[in-house]
Amino acid sequence: MDNNAKFILKSGKDQSVKRYHPWIFSGAIKKSFGNLIEGEVVDVYDNKDNFLARGHYQIGSISIRVLSFEPTEIDYSFYKLKLQIAWNLRQRLLENMPETNVYRLIHGEGDNLPGLIIDIYNDTAVVQMHSVGMFLVREDIAKALQEISNGSIQHIYCKSAATLPKKALEDEQKDMFLLGDKESGIVQEYGVKYEINWIQGQKTGFFVDQRENRKLVGQYSKNRKVANVFGYTGGFSLFAMQNGAEIVHTVDSSAKAIDLTDQNVVLNFGENHSHKGIVADAFDFFANAEDTYDLIILDPPAFAKHHNVLSNALQGYKRINQRAFENIEPDGILFTFSCSQAVSPQNFRKSVFAAAANAGRKVRILHQLTQPSDHPVSIYHPEGEYLKGLVLHVE
Numbered sequence: 001m002d003n004n005a006k007f008i009l010k011s012g013k014d015q016s017v018k019r020y021h022p023w024i025f026s027g028a029i030k031k032s033f034g035n036l037i038e039g040e041v042v043d044v045y046d047n048k049d050n051f052l053a054r055g056h057y058q059i060g061s062i063s064i065r066v067l068s069f070e071p072t073e074i075d076y077s078f079y080k081l082k083l084q085i086a087w088n089l090r091q092r093l094l095e096n097m098p099e100t101n102v103y104r105l106i107h108g109e110g111d112n113l114p115g116l117i118i119d120i121y122n123d124t125a126v127v128q129m130h131s132v133g134m135f136l137v138r139e140d141i142a143k144a145l146q147e148i149s150n151g152s153i154q155h156i157y158c159k160s161a162a163t164l165p166k167k168a169l170e171d172e173q174k175d176m177f178l179l180g181d182k183e184s185g186i187v188q189e190y191g192v193k194y195e196i197n198w199i200q201g202q203k204t205g206f207f208v209d210q211r212e213n214r215k216l217v218g219q220y221s222k223n224r225k226v227a228n229v230f231g232y233t234g235g236f237s238l239f240a241m242q243n244g245a246e247i248v249h250t251v252d253s254s255a256k257a258i259d260l261t262d263q264n265v266v267l268n269f270g271e272n273h274s275h276k277g278i279v280a281d282a283f284d285f286f287a288n289a290e291d292t293y294d295l296i297i298l299d300p301p302a303f304a305k306h307h308n309v310l311s312n313a314l315q316g317y318k319r320i321n322q323r324a325f326e327n328i329e330p331d332g333i334l335f336t337f338s339c340s341q342a343v344s345p346q347n348f349r350k351s352v353f354a355a356a357a358n359a360g361r362k363v364r365i366l367h368q369l370t371q372p373s374d375h376p377v378s379i380y381h382p383e384g385e386y387l388k389g390l391v392l393h394v395e
């Protein structure tokens with residue numbers, strides 16, 4: 001234990017660690033001792049030599065991702081215990097999610113494992129590492145997953161090439177099976193079926209975080225003309241169809257995503273259906289739309305990945321929401337989302353407010369949405385809350 005490299009924080013820079021915030025920024029560090037190896041476990045002390053925390057060291061603006069605020073041994077049983085706690089919580093959550101076998105098992109800081117995301121697709125776990133430290137212990141994670149699931153997880157795919165820092169472990173392969181070899185499969189969410197390809201799909205293969213919001217769209221869909229814009233593989237569309245929408249159009253700039261949407265429609269509803277997939281840029285779609293809609297879903301990708309592009313992102317939200325307000329029929333319902341962590345709920349709401357005013361529509365908020373309970377937010381790490389949604393009634 002004593003072999004860990006040691007960091008001393010600057011005076012006053014220990015406050016956030018003492019309040020259990022799991023990130024230690026490079027600017028907070030006064031000095032370090034020992035052999036610094038990226039991804040290794042290091043210890044953090046205040047400048048009076050009191051132990052504060054232990055975590056993974058990484059080169060970059062977040063220097064340390066805290067794993068424990070006590071001098072706990074960070075070994076196989078540490079990871080297994082954290083996974084077990086997360087597994088037990090998900091088993092409880094699943095009791096209220098009938099016919100659902102796709103969910104998030106580990107949501108980074110929200111499950112006290114910064115740098116690690118694990119999504120479960122029935123018998124397959126897709127493991128995504130955002131830190132070098134987590135990547136280095138991938139075999140431990142894979143072994144623990146098999147043990148805690150009692151063998152129900154039979155395939156484990158590590159998908160970290162796109163999420164690890166580019167310069168880290170340059171020569172290593174970062175996408176690989178850690179167990180089994182299944183590349184795709186059919187999963188279900190409240191009885192709606194999806195074919196997911198975790199190797200080729202975006203993120204871990206699916207946007208698991210919209211499950212409850214997709215279900216809510218279903219409740220508003222009866223007899224509606226629905227446009228699901230930024231639709232990916234048709235998640236919201238399938239719920240709208242299942243709940244009696246009159247027509248459903250799914251729009252995405254990715255032809256591959258629309259192909260998958262078409263396949264998912266057939267998987268659930270056969271060849272006879274009221275769905276059309278449209279490959280288009282969302283702005284062009286609204287500019288050229290011949291139809292008007294009375295239920296529109298806007299779920300764009302993160303417009304702001306960093307705080308310094310925030311104002312552009314807010315403009316983007318304003319413009320796309322304005323297009324939707326201009327198109328939507330009276331008595332329409334708009335589901336509008338932002339998944340940019342850098343955009344606060346207040347800023348998002350202001351952009352949507354400006355869009356409504358520019359379009360000259362009367363708008364009321366019916367629901368304020370966020371991410372579901374399998375994406376928990378540590379109360380000490382508010383940055384973990386990233387998904388914001390508004391359900392609006394447009395007169």
Ligand code: SAH
Nearest residue numbers: 207230231232235252253254281282299301
């Ligand atoms: N609502 C989806 C997830 C959407 S992710 C679900 O429930 O699964 C965002 C999607 O926006 C991606 O599929 C991406 O291909 C698409 N996209 C990105 N930029 C776009 C643009 N300018 N116009 C249309 N689609 C775009």
